[in-house]
Amino acid sequence: MKPSVEQLENLLALRRDDRPEEGYWQDFLCEFHHRQRERAVVKSKLANFFGRVAVWFSDLGPSKWAYGGGVAYATVAALALLMPRGVDVENIPASPVNYQVVPAPALEPLDQLDLSPSTHGSAGEQVF
Numbered sequence: 001m002k003p004s005v006e007q008l009e010n011l012l013a014l015r016r017d018d019r020p021e022e023g024y025w026q027d028f029l030c031e032f033h034h035r036q037r038e039r040a041v042v043k044s045k046l047a048n049f050f051g052r053v054a055v056w057f058s059d060l061g062p063s064k065w066a067y068g069g070g071v072a073y074a075t076v077a078a079l080a081l082l083m084p085r086g087v088d089v090e091n092i093p094a095s096p097v098n099y100q101v102v103p104a105p106a107l108e109p110l111d112q113l114d115l116s117p118s119t120h121g122s123a124g125e126q127v128f
Contacts, residue, residue: 003011056064
């Protein structure tokens, strides 16, 4: 059932004076943007991450390759240095501690040494 031309003219004449209330368009835009943000949040964060990575790789220049290679190399080097290695530890059997004091060899007292000027150089010293 199609409306006639006269019915359409009457309907348009009735609606011509109708105006939305004040702030209708502002509220509409706020609600529209809010729904858009909700849909963006609902998207998988993992898919969003892969999308960003794909965009980053599509814009790669030589400097980004160099930076990426440097960061990857530094990461691998840091992991290689910081990873604990499997070390075999041998348990040494306990042995008793010896508390016996061994006396040091006696030193010749200094007053028995002949330090007179007449014996100077006679102890194997060479004078140049």
